[in-house]
Amino acid sequence: MNLRGMSAVITTVIFVSLALIAIGIVWVVISNLISNNSSSVSSNEACLKLDISSTSAKCVEKVCSVTLKRKAGGGVIDGVKIAFKDTNGASGDIITEKFNFEPLTTKTLTNLSSGTTGLASKVEISAYILDKSGKEFICPSTKSFSVSSSNCVPNCAGKECGDNGCGGVCAPGCLVTQTCTNGNCVCVPQTCVQLGKTCGSVDDGCGGSLNCGTCGIEQVCISGNCMQVLRIFVTSSPMSNGGNFGVAGADATCKSEAVSKGYSRNFKALIGTSTRQASTFPILADWVLKPDTNYYRPDGYLIDKTNSNAWFTFTPNLDNSISTGNTYQWTGLNPTNGAVASSNNCNSWTSNSGVVYGYSGYANIPTMSVIADQNNICAFTNNRLYCVEQP
Numbered sequence: 110m111n112l113r114g115m116s117a118v119i120t121t122v123i124f125v126s127l128a129l130i131a132i133g134i135v136w137v138v139i140s141n142l143i144s145n146n147s148s149s150v151s152s153n154e155a156c157l158k159l160d161i162s163s164t165s166a167k168c169v170e171k172v173c174s175v176t177l178k179r180k181a182g183g184g185v186i187d188g189v190k191i192a193f194k195d196t197n198g199a200s201g202d203i204i205t206e207k208f209n210f211e212p213l214t215t216k217t218l219t220n221l222s223s224g225t226t227g228l229a230s231k232v233e234i235s236a237y238i239l240d241k242s243g244k245e246f247i248c249p250s251t252k253s254f255s256v257s258s259s260n261c262v263p264n265c266a267g268k269e270c271g272d273n274g275c276g277g278v279c280a281p282g283c284l285v286t287q288t289c290t291n292g293n294c295v296c297v298p299q300t301c302v303q304l305g306k307t308c309g310s311v312d313d314g315c316g317g318s319l320n321c322g323t324c325g326i327e328q329v330c331i332s333g334n335c336m337q338v339l340r341i342f343v344t345s346s347p348m349s350n351g352g353n354f355g356v357a358g359a360d361a362t363c364k365s366e367a368v369s370k371g372y373s374r375n376f377k378a379l380i381g382t383s384t385r386q387a388s389t390f391p392i393l394a395d396w397v398l399k400p401d402t403n404y405y406r407p408d409g410y411l412i413d414k415t416n417s418n419a420w421f422t423f424t425p426n427l428d429n430s431i432s433t434g435n436t437y438q439w440t441g442l443n444p445t446n447g448a449v450a451s452s453n454n455c456n457s458w459t460s461n462s463g464v465v466y467g468y469s470g471y472a473n474i475p476t477m478s479v480i481a482d483q484n485n486i487c488a489f490t491n492n493r494l495y496c497v498e499q500p
Contacts, residue, residue, distance in 0.1 A: 296315035347492055356395075379495035
């Protein structure tokens, strides 16, 4: 075996390995330098043209507040470093305030401790940026501003608002609907305009009541505002010929009364026939209620909202009765689904016989009795009609 030749080979392998290791070490160092320089360059670019100033800096004893204003320019920063100096030039602790400070905005920082031995006379402010590793880079453009300081001790005894005697205000302060009078918050009644209300009786925010007016004849007052809605009213007089009035006659009665009330829209009678009843699908053309629609009384109270079959669900009752009057109205409808009660609709409203019957509902009740409370003979002449507004 040629030992000298093998030794030379081993020596060569060792030298090559050492060279590769050295190259790797150099590359890591260079890579870190490049990364650090890149981060430094990026941070410096963010600091360029950055302009942050203090528009107000006040200290009462050692509790301070500073209002900062940022002008246009510069990049994204992660917060500011603040340091107060007293009249002897001694600095307090550096305060770090982390927040997103957008250009053309202001920010007021409160309850800052100056950390100075004497009264603070200046405050120094620097922006800082966090690099990808989370390391802070402080922008080199530190600025100094004057501080207004005093030894004044705030006095808020028995006060919840107003001057604390040191240029500040007493806490907790007043609500936007209140004013500060002699250190106490006093409620200021709001107006209808301030509350955005146009009708009805409205709370003024202080326990009083405002009269915000009335609505036009075509509108109802809902939550203090006039709105155009669909209404149901009860006719003012009974049907004199019992149940013998016909669909056309009932609609003509509703239309006539609507005109006398000043309503411009058409109204139809809520009565049941084979062609005028609630139906699962399709909804009949002559049916007077619309699906998924709120219906109101003329006084603005919501009666209820219909379901997809254009009928009231009674779960368990209507929101409100159809009327506050103690009257009965011909309906001829099944209250559970709005279908015609064909045996109880006075022969489709063509009979005033004493042996033929028709359902009638009681107006001033929110239960199903509002549709079918009694089964009257068709010769009965005291029943009225429900009239439904058409869109």
